[in-house]
Amino acid sequence: MDKGEGIYLYDIDGNEYIDCASATFNLSLGYSHPAVVKAMKDQADKLIHVTSSFQTEPINQLARKLVDLAPNRITKAHLKVSGGSVANEGAIKMAQRATGKRDVISLFRSHLGQTMMTANLSGNAFRKANFPLAIPGGLQVPDPYCFRCFYGQDSSSCNMMCVSRLDDFLEFASSGSVAAILVEPISGNGGNIVPPHGYFQKLRAFCDTHNIKLIFDEIQTGIGRTGYMFAAEYFEVEPDAITVAKGLGGSGAQVAGILASDELSGLSSSDHSFTYGSNILAASAALTTLDIISKPAFLKNVQETGAHILSRLERMKEKFAFVGDVRGVGLMIGIEIVDEKGKPDTILTNWLAEKAMEHGLILRTSRYGYGNVLKIRPPLILTLEEAEVICYKFESLLEEVMSV
Structure with a gap:
């Protein structure tokens, strides 16, 4: 090319x-995109990168803007990550820290990243086949794939078995210590599966009942992809955390973030921060991208x-x-x-x-x-x-x- x-x-x-x-x-x-290119060029003349130990105005602005655009439950933005995989891992750490619990539930066909942890949480066997090191605590459950329902049901009369059966998975397939459910609102790599209306309301209620944090992987669905800033808005649900990356960079800037509720905040930088997280050049692209897409x-x-x-x-x-x-x-x-x-x-x-x-x-x-x-x-x-x-x-x- x-x-x-x-x-x-x-x-x-x-x-x-x-x-x-x-x-x-x-x-x-x-x-x-000319506006994104200009923003990056202008920022490059001033400062391209500084350690995230220091504050900078582009990063502070980006954190504020992301929180302003996110659902009400979201109050904090953690930007010391440089890709979707490590954003998802960070959200998991936040949930484990907040709940004191361990396991993570994900869905069949899910694609949550390429790191060892996120590959192990994938809902595809081929993602794990070549790596003998299995990370414990991952549990995959049937996705809301109405066209090929795992339970052989019809969405008009199934009573959301893909949620109601989670109690059985919790009791018989988990360790009994589940910290989070990590889910893509619409499966990215898994086949563009769109959950039926009401699915996320039931999933939110299930999480609240069992003190499980609901994490939305919006790395593909977020930043306007669904015609809403976040798919959480389209599905009318408020997760405890939202991970973002990909489209946040507008024309290819490498930027990612974890958006979280007060309860999940407070993770130490020694627990989850990366050299090229909070990159100022990428943040300038992201700010311009949000200005354009949020209209x-x-x-x-x-x-x-x-x-x-x-x-x-x-x-x-x-x-x-x-x-x-x-x-x-x-x-x-x-x-x-x-x-x-x-x-x-x-x-x-x-x-x-x-x-x-x-x-x-x-x-x-x-x-x-x-x-x-x-x-x-x-x-x-x-x-x-x-x-x-x-x-x-x-x-x-x-x-x-x-x-x-």
């Missing part, structure tokens, strides 16, 4: 691609462009039998690919992702190629006209399947 601008990426031969993966789902404002008109555009793509995909679902399900919120959209029996078709999914580049689209698949969901998550600056171009190109890609 040679250069990028907005939603487009160009290779060294001059070919143009619409990046429907926003790089690694982190370019919320697309490639080289109501910007978030409304994310909702409208996402709704347009979902509507077009629903029509494609009627046309192409191998499209089993279409789901998403805002510009976090998934298309489930199935075979003639309705089973996951991983081979076709990966073929479509590879073939997409011939149609000028960059697509990512679920579960590192082990899954059967194509993901459409372009930069949030997408216009309705560009959304229609994506739909046209994607439908042309699907039509190619019929001719093979």
Whole structure:
């Protein structure tokens, strides 16, 4: 690849691609957003980095702004982390410290990071297969995957078994000492699974009953991706902590944070801080990103462009039998690919992702190629006209399947 601008990426031969993966789902404002680039250049002339032992105005401003934008329960921001994986680990430490308990519950198919701890908490066996060092205290439970319900139920009458059965897991599968439930509001790598309405209210009540902290991994769903600043707002729930990264950098700045309630605050810097956490250059990019994305008109555009793509995909679902399900919120959209029996078709999914580049689209698949969901998550600056171009190109890609 040679250069990028907005939603487009160009290779060294001059070919143009619409990046429907926003790089690694982190370019919320697309490639080289001029306001983000200017903010970083201006900050670079003053100070690029200083140890997080010192306070700086960009970091203080970023902490305040994140707390202001977050749900009411969130009162603190911990920015001494430089990536999503270590943000999740830090939130776990906070929950363990606050509760005095140990275990962490996560969901089937979850992707919580690449460090040893977060890989062990992953809801995918292949993530753990190559590493003999297993970290105790992780417990995976069925996710709210209504299209392929673990319990064989229908969402209209199941009474949220994926929450009500957690008492059994607590009693029979845990150590009896559960500190936190760490969950992606919409599964990022796991297949873009959108929980049914009411799921998080029941999960919040379960956590309150058992003194378990509810941590939202909003590394992919946060910072406007769903058409809301945080997916917690869309689902109308207040977690005890929210982790952020990826899209917070706007056009690729490496920045992350842990947003937490008063009860989870107070973690010592000796317990969780990193050399390139609280980086001033990254904070300047994040502040500009938040200024842009937090505007109501910007978030409304994310909702409208996402709704347009979902509507077009629903029509494609009627046309192409191998499209089993279409789901998403805002510009976090998934298309489930199935075979003639309705089973996951991983081979076709990966073929479509590879073939997409011939149609000028960059697509990512679920579960590192082990899954059967194509993901459409372009930069949030997408216009309705560009959304229609994506739909046209994607439908042309699907039509190619019929001719093979």
